[in-house]
Amino acid sequence: MNQFTYVCPTKVYFGEGITSEALQKELPRIGKKIMLAYGGGSVKKNGIYDEIKHLLMQAEKEIVDFGGIMPNPTYAKVQEGAKLAREHNIDFILAVGGGSVIDCCKVISAQAMLKTDIWNMEYTQETVPETGIPLGAVITASGTGAEMNAGAVITYEEKKWKGPIIGTCASFAILNPLYTASVPTIQVYSGAFDTLSHAMETYFGRSDNDNVSDDVALAIMRNTVVNMRRLLKNINDMQARGNLMWDSAMAENGILKVGRSTDFQVHQIEHQLGAYTDCNHGQGLSVIQPVYYRHILKDAEAKLTELESKVEITLEVLRQVADTCNIITSNPRALDREEIYHILCECM
Secondary structure, three states, X not given: OOOOOOOOOOEEEEOOOOHHHXXXXXXXXXXXXXXXXXXXXXXXXXXXXXXXXXXXXXXXXXXXXXXXXXXXXXXXXHHHHHHHHHHOOOOEEEEEEOHHHHHHHHHHHHHOOOOOXXXXXXXXXXXXXXXXXXXXXXXXXXXXXXXXXXXXXXXXHHHOXXXXXXXXXXXXXXXXXXXXXXXXXXXXXXXXXXXXXXXXXXXXXXXXXXXXXXXXXXXXXXXXHHHHHHHHHOOOOHXXXXXXXXXXXXXXXXXXXXXXXXXXXXHHHXXXXXXXXXXXXXXXXXXXXXXXXXHOHXXXXXXXXXXXXXXXXXXXXXXXXXXXXXXXXOOOOOOOHHXXXXXXXXXX
């Protein structure tokens, strides 16, 4: 492994019903004026907003609402939030949501304390911010792992660009699996695939042999697949949702990436696809990733073989699927079971 320095400043509170305990510990340490940031309003429908606002009011905090953060958060939304934070002299930002809300708030935090445009700073001057408004995160949808790093993915609509901007890392994160209960099923699986992709792209990066990062990445991938399968049987399995929350954080808290480089190509492709189409991130990854690995099959044969043996669906399972699949006759050509088996194999 290469030389590295690893720091993760985020304190994690994990567990069902942990929110009240966590905020009661953290709120006395922060300033009075809180920007309460969230997305399209689902946190108001499911009661999370009211619960958190009540805890903030109990702590005698002044609350400034900043809602409407969209999936694939835009650079314009970042600037809107930074302007609001400056106008109200915000002491602390509490991001309540999934990766989009947290990413947006990371960059708001840094931009609000800068006199220059943060995109120009990072992509023209090639420097990154050293400070920002303190930030906390309450996770309501897992998958991105945004709560334990300073990186954010922002869509700059005017430039037709979607990519990373470095902001502020959250000082604490609350991972309460119950908060994911109202997340639509498709988004649960989309987030889980994002986690899988993060670990997979690290695993396929350049590294030496027999390093612990590969073993941990394989474990995270395997655990993500196991718990996705549990949710296929019971979407309300809170233990499985909690496991996926921690898989998500572990895949992006930097522990897998130290001392190595990562293969982030699929994310680069999907980010730019999102810049032009605003497609769902996890769903975009799930379409691109299998095709990409078919293209690099001969270049990463050993690692793909290990991945298949330790994480992926086995050929035996695919054989069983093919042998029990319902065969229809209304399609252009009826398939036999052997052809169905080969189709499944090509998807691996």
